Amino acid sequence: MEPRRLTYEKSRGLYTAAGFRADYVTALGIQCSLDNVLITGGAQQALDLVVQALLSEGETLVTANPTYLGIYRHRPCPAYSYSRYRHG
Secondary structure: OOHHHHOOOOOOOOHHHHHHHHHHHHHOOOOOOHHHOOOOOOHHHHHHHHHHHHOOOOOOEEEEEOOOHHHHOOOOOOEEEEEOOOOO
16 A cells, blocks of 8 residues: 555645635636635634634624524634624
8 A cells, every 4th residue: 555545635635626716716817826715624614714814812702693503613802793684
């Protein structure tokens, strides 16, 4: 068996999928390369990365209600949600 088959995938995600996304965004007229694309394991992982990247400890996260409940887990800041409409 080849040794490379016994290792984990590259941590950047699937290069083929990222390449398709980069090509799609470029076709829309937005400058994008493979280095600008990150494929995550799902919504919770993507939201967690965004919260970690944009919010510092002590800052407040405000989301629309309803929202994805996974965003409230393991956050470095207090979180609040608000209803966008009169009846939720």
